[in-house]
Amino acid sequence: MTGSGARSVYIASAEGDTGKSTVALGVLELLAATGGRVGVFRPISRSEAGERDYILDLLLQFCSVDIPYEECIGVTYDEVHADPDAAIGEIVARYHAVAEHCDNVLVVGSDYTDVASPSELSYNARIAANLSSPIILVVKALDRDPAEVKAVADVLMADIKSSHASTVGIVANRCRPHRRTDVLDALRDTGVQAWALPEEPLLTAPTMAELREALDATLYSGDETLLDREALDVMVGGMTAEHILERLGESMVVIAPADRSDVLLALVNANSAAGFPQLAGIILNGGLRPHPMIDGLVRGLRPTLPILNCEHGTFETARIASHTRGRMATGSVRKIDAALTLMEQNVSQAELVGQLDLHAPEVMTPQMFEYQLLAQAKSDVQHIVLPEGGDDRILRATDRLLRRGVAKLTLLGNPDSVRRRASELGIDLADVDVIDPTESELIDEFADAYTELRKHKGMTRDRAVQVVRDESYFGTMMLHTGRVDGMVSGAVHTTAQTIRPAFEIIKTVPGVSTVxxxxxxxxxxxxxxxxxxxxxxxxxxxxxxxxxxxxxxxxxxxxxxxxxxxxxxxxxxxxxxxxxxxxxxxxxxxxxxxxxxxxxxxxxxxxxxxxxxxxxxxxxxxxxxxxxxxxxxxxxxxxxxxxxxxxxxxxxxxxxxxxxLNKPMNDLSRGALVSDIVNTVAITAIQAQNLKNGK
Structure with a gap:
């Protein structure tokens, strides 16, 4: 334990591209959920002059103490080069300045963007020893068989031990999914707790925005908000249009010369046609622009698909695109959710807590509360209807809720338009029912029930048919008839539009007359x-x-x-x-x-x-x-x-x-953020759980 009283854990690796930030994010969420004031410290910053360390920026938003970015960094690589021993002294001093404000600290080791010593891991281990921080070692399993992963882990653990630090856990990351269990079995012989995470392509896939930056490209056409979609595969469209169409895949980016009018038009039309994969984008190379007539035709079609234009030739464009690695940075919501899900599904919270000697004071931080909301909702999954399925925020929240396993969802809206927009955003709605309230086969049943409920107010059957076709009323009737366990609305509708159906249909619990x-x-x-x-x-x-x-x-x-x-x-x-x-x-x-x-x-x-x-x-x-x-x-x-x-x-x-109310229904602000929607769905699910349990 350090002199400050704070306890810490050190995330370290011995090479690049291990996915250490995925592990760090998952461990940080666990620390925040465990309680107390949680901070982050980077002993050696990867940032260059004028740039911020994007991993530190990412992790700081999950902390429960407000410590300035600059104070969470130890030294630079240049300072390590100049005097390694003096650098460690500075790191220790700066760490303790952070730890004074914290109960638990996550320390994230260097990233192998430079070589600070013959063994960068040894240097990280020296730092960990000086901070009294146990190490969780992250090992890359990609392109290694289980025996090789075990051999690498043994060597690295010996290196850590020789530097007087201790390894409390090993995470083998980026395993081929079918070898994950074998890797885990091999690591059991290391003598420390081990976990294995499967390769998740989304975490290393570049977004179209990152490809635009890497290629120094411009947005020729398309919806700029879709530039945050990840490109999971790259294809050079050098063959005829029909053969390119045969080879298209979901979330693929296709590279083609700007004068291949046939390819451009085929891809734009295929992307909006039923039965074809939804592309991440198109890259037009060669420094050309489409012929004016083709340009006019494309603009007349108004495709939302991002189409980039760059100066490079085909080979160089393909080389840059295939070597551009996506970053999990502050705004990478899908990557963050994927990383957290990966950790939750493959790392036992009880096992990890058992390896770490943490402070757990009796306080409730915002991070703890939000973590507990999601954890409680996931413990007994409930079915929630979201009537505003056509809103991008609802769709993005749906993606997050599905990835984290928080709830089963039904969306209301035109199925074709809702699914098309979800596909454009890179969201998979395969496990989500999308119902059109204006054409559903449930209209007659709901109209009959609503007529009966409101007959004392003079409701007629014909009028009821029109009423229940409204999204808010249709969703409320789904809740009333037990088809769903809860409802969340209000991102588009007013509070009155959301609550009025509840007053008429759901009504209040016995003994309470006030909603x-x-x-x-x-x-x-x-x-x-x-x-x-x-x-x-x-x-x-x-x-x-x-x-x-x-x-x-x-x-x-x-x-x-x-x-x-x-x-x-x-x-x-x-x-x-x-x-x-x-x-x-x-x-x-x-x-x-x-x-x-x-x-x-x-x-x-x-x-x-x-x-x-x-x-x-x-x-x-x-x-x-x-x-x-x-x-x-x-x-x-x-x-x-x-x-x-x-x-x-x-x-x-x-x-x-x-x-x-008799059943769980919650209202959103029309300015609601995606995170607000996620939390509200979790709250509604918990209310439904308690209703079923008679609480």
Whole structure:
């Protein structure tokens, strides 16, 4: 253990292209999920003058402490060359400066972009020994048989031991899938815990944007947002058009001279035709542009497929394209999800934790909370419907949810257009049902059921047919009839459009007459529940009591011990007025209806969350200073407060999470990010799990 009190683990390899960053990302997620303040340190930076270390940039976004980029770097390669021993001294000093702010630190070794000593691994091992960091060794298994992988591991472990460092685990990465088990069997004889990860082509595939940069190319035509799609294969289109079409593959990039008009037109049309693979892009080489008539025809077709134009000849274009390796950088969402999935599926969390002596303090960081959301959702997969299947954010979230195994999904929308756009984005919807609410065979059944539900309001069968063809109503009817376990909407639709069908069809749970919401506010060291900040404008005392009881139950479902504070501008009996009286009355109603619930009110925000203030204003309360569920007196106060805390304190706001409904349905903000959608689907799945378990 280091003098700072922090514990660390060192990720090291002995050669390039091992996929060490994949392992580092997976271990970092585990550290963040385990708890406490987690930081990252790079002893030797790969960045050159004016450039940032993209691996460090990537990992920093998964940390739970806010330490500036510059402070997370030890030394440069030049400093190692100049004086290796002095460099180690500087690395140790800078590491401890980081560790002072952390409970656990992930240390990521050098990347073999240079040679710092006769054995770069030995130098990394010396660093690890000086930091008291156990090493997880990453070994490349690509193009090696199991015996060779074992032999390499034995040599490297001996090298590490000779430098007075210790190896606590070996990860054989980039195994041929059919040899993974054999590699794992071979590594069992090394005497340390071993894991094997199969080769994942997506992780090394360049995006069209990376190919554009490598070729110094320009975007001739296509949708610029599709430049983030990975090219999994490269083909030179030097044959006739029909033979090129025979050889097309999914996510392939095809290289062809710009004057091959037949090839260009064939590829553009094939890419939009049913039955042909969806390409990643086309590269037109030779420094030419298509003939003006062909140019006009292509532009008239308006293809979304990215088409690049470069100056290189065919051979040089093919050479550069085939040797361009994709980076897993900050914006590489698909690569990040693929890497995390790879680690989750092949590295046992229990085994890895067993090898590491970690700090696990009793705090809840945003990373812990989000990790636990996904882990709990995956523990019992639920079926969720997303009515806004035509939105790119929904499609990208679908991709992430499927890769991580969070939920089974159904999308609503025109199947042809939804699947076509998903294919353009490189998203596989093979395991997803896409239903057109305007033409579904379920319309008659849903119309009959809706007519019965709303007959007291004068609903007719003909009118019901039109209503249930609406995406929001159709999705709600799927939930009502048990075809799905939950629904998430609102990326395109308003809150009213999302919630109105729920009021009419799903209705509220027995004993609760108010549909309300909470936001989970993820602060640096804890998660609070704020309610209601999205639904009820000016609740009565009875509605406020409903909101408090529902919010406490929601908090408990998500691992937050409920201590409820009903907020006011007055603490206890220090103030008066109808607003205070409403909160007083609501607090009494909560105590009557849920006598086992710890609740306090009226109470001011500072007295609710700050122990020193509570000691003065409410010294005998077991809620004051420790509140976890904060209930605002009206929507104006709640909405503004959550946004103020979100922006001013840097909190992550997850929600709104709807509560009080008979079945799980949640509303998205129309500005929702892909990560917001993923979290909301996970929350909805957990609500569905608890409903099935009678909670």
């Amino acid at each position: 309300s919401s909470v936001f989970f506010m993820c602060l640096a060291d804890k998660v609070l529940a704020y309610g209601d900040c999205a639904v009820v404008p000016d609740p009565t005392a009875e509605e406020l009591a409903d909101i408090a009881i529902s919010s406490a139950k929601t908090a408990e479902v998500f691992g937050i011990e409920p201590r409820v504070a009903l907020l006011s501008y007055s603490t206890g009996g220090s103030g008066s007025g109808k607003d205070v009286e409403k909160v007083q009355q609501a607090t009494e109603l909560v105590r009557e209806r849920a006598d086992d619930l710890r609740v306090e009110g009226p109470i001011q925000y500072d007295a609710a969350v700050e122990p020193s203030v509570a000691a003065t204003k409410m010294p005998d309360s077991d809620v004051a200073g420790r509140a976890t569920v904060l209930i605002f007196p009206d929507l104006n106060t709640g909405n503004n407060t959550y946004k103020a805390v979100q922006r001013s304190a840097g909190a992550i706001a997850i929600g709104p999470v709807l509560q009080g």
